[in-house]
Amino acid sequence: MRWMAWNNPSGTPLLLLHGFLGEAADWAQIASLLPEFYCIAPDLPGHGLSPITDDMTCESTISEIIRYLESRMTTPIGIVGYSMGGRLGIQLAVQHPMMVRSLSLESASLGIDNPVERRARIRFERQLLDRLQTMDPIHFLREWYSMPMFGDLSRHPRFLELLARRASYSPQSLARALTMFSAVDQNPIWDSISHIQLCAYITGEKDTKYVGIARRLNAIYPSRVAILPGLGHNCHFEDPYQFAKLLGDALRQW
Numbered sequence: 145m146r147w148m149a150w151n152n153p154s155g156t157p158l159l160l161l162h163g164f165l166g167e168a169a170d171w172a173q174i175a176s177l178l179p180e181f182y183c184i185a186p187d188l189p190g191h192g193l194s195p196i197t198d199d200m201t202c203e204s205t206i207s208e209i210i211r212y213l214e215s216r217m218t219t220p221i222g223i224v225g226y227s228m229g230g231r232l233g234i235q236l237a238v239q240h241p242m243m244v245r246s247l248s249l250e251s252a253s254l255g256i257d258n259p260v261e262r263r264a265r266i267r268f269e270r271q272l273l274d275r276l277q278t279m280d281p282i283h284f285l286r287e288w289y290s291m292p293m294f295g296d297l298s299r300h301p302r303f304l305e306l307l308a309r310r311a312s313y314s315p316q317s318l319a320r321a322l323t324m325f326s327a328v329d330q331n332p333i334w335d336s337i338s339h340i341q342l343c344a345y346i347t348g349e350k351d352t353k354y355v356g357i358a359r360r361l362n363a364i365y366p367s368r369v370a371i372l373p374g375l376g377h378n379c380h381f382e383d384p385y386q387f388a389k390l391l392g393d394a395l396r397q398w
Contacts, residue, residue, distance in 0.1 A: 145186040145208060146193040150175035155182035157221040158395070159213070161229025163378070164322065165288070165310050167192030170226075174380055177388035181222075181395070186212075188229070190314070190321030202324055206235055213243060220245035222343065222395060226380060227251050228325050234333060237340050246343035246398045248391055251293075251354045251377045254361075255332025265328050273322060277315050285310050295350030295376025306381065337364060344368050344394035346387065348375030368394065 148168040158181040160171040168185035169192070175183035189205055190196035213221060222245050225233030230252020237247045256262045275284055285307055289298050297303060333340065345361050347354040349371050362369040370390050372379050380387040 145189065145205075145212075147184060147186050147212065148172075149185075150183045151179055151181060153182050155180050156395070157181070157217050157219065158183045159209075159221050159223045159233075160185040161223065161225040161233050162188065162191065163227035163229050164325070165191070165285075165313065165318065166226070166229070167309075169309075170381070173384045174388050174391075177384060178392050178395075181392075188232070188321070189324065190317040196317050196320050196324070198320070200320075200324060202232070202235070202329070205232070205324075206239065209236065210240055210243065217243075222246040222248065222398070224248045224391065225250070225252055227377065228327075231327060231330050232325065234330075234340070238333065238336075241339075241341075244341060246341050246395065248344040248394065249342070249346070250379055250387070251347045251351055252345075253327050253330065253354075254334055254337065254357060255330045256327065257332040257334055262328065269322065269326060269328060273319055276319050276322065281311050281313060281315070282307065293351040293353060293377040295348060295374075295382075297376055297378060297382060300382060302381075334360075337361070342368055343398050344370065344391060346370045346372065346379055346390055348372045348377060348379050348382070350374070350376040 150172065160183055162168060162170045168187045171183065171185045186209065187194035189200050220243055223233040223236060230249040233247055237244045256265055342365055345358055345368060347358050349355060354377065355371055358369045358371050372386060375382045
């Protein structure tokens with residue numbers, strides 16, 4: 145995997161995991177707003193400059209991340225995961241608790257424990273795979289970001305910049321990544337969430353699905369959940385300053 149890093153290596157280490165269609169560089173502005181943290185981020189398989197092959201799995205990705213961290217870090221690391229990256233971050237925290245200092249999530253699922261919602265997600269991912277492999281990239285991206293969970297993202301001043309960064313994706317690679325990191329395969333952790341070092345959960349009020357998850361989490365961690373007014377699924381892009389302040393404040397208190 146291709147990795148990027150920002151800030152002083154002597155700072156508190158922070159692993160940043162991007163979402164579907166994203167890349168490590170998505171975190172550059174957030175890293176600049178958290179100068180006391182040594183921020184590192186990979187292009188996950190099938191994204192950015194990281195290739196994906198048929199023999200890769202979610203487990204092999206976790207193993208590669210752990211090897212990278214073990215070769216460079218001497219202390220436990222904080223994890224920040226957005227959406228798909230949040231699901232991966234949860235698995236890292238569950239499987240390697242001694243390496244994880246804290247876990248912060250942005251609009252991430254904790255696993256689907258409702259059979260009706262699971263069947264709906266299976267249908268959604270099948271439809272998404274079909275669109276991803278048959279539609280023109282720009283058409284697909286505009287349709288993707290017009291989903292209600294993204295709120296007003298398509299009217300953001302930097303939306304065209306976001307489209308330009310995403311438009312060179314490989315449909316075959318992203319289709320493989322979608323299958324590899326499927327939310328359907330994620331084991332629900334609601335029964336064991338109290339054993340995870342959850343530092344913060346952040347989502348936008350216009351993403352109603354994840355607002356529901358946030359409210360459910362709020363009953364367990366009432367001081368660690370933030371629902372941001374006016375924002376949707378991708379808070380760190382829509383309002384990086386507010387997101388970085390909330391995240392930084394939470395991490396500094398940890």
